[in-house]
């Protein structure tokens with residue numbers, strides 16, 4: 318880790334350009350001795366964000382995932398830039414909703430599939 322990174326660790330936040338879209342994002346230290354890239358200037362009500370994607374800032378400036386369910390109604394959280402980046406695919410935020418969409422796709426496909434041929438009610442006389 319170089320001098321720049323050491324300085325950022327002390328400050329616990331720094332702005333980086335997203336390598337994909339080039340927009341600025343906040344690089345913030347996590348409780349787990351790691352870094353996370355957060356969308357700058359955006360704090361949303363926690364209940365609008367899936368639990369594993371909510372980041373809250375602690376008193377020392379580090380951030381951690383806010384996984385409380387149900388969340389406090391007034392709690393706000395930050396989100397990772399990768400969720401808002403136009404150059405990155407959106408991860409599966411709501412797996413239950415994705416599963417329901419897949420089931421609906423199968424149901425719709427069953428409705429549009431041609432019906433299998435019905436067996437004849439009676440075989441024609443062969444004699």
Ligand SMILES: [Zn+2]
Nearest residue numbers: 335337338402
């Ligand atoms: Zn980006």
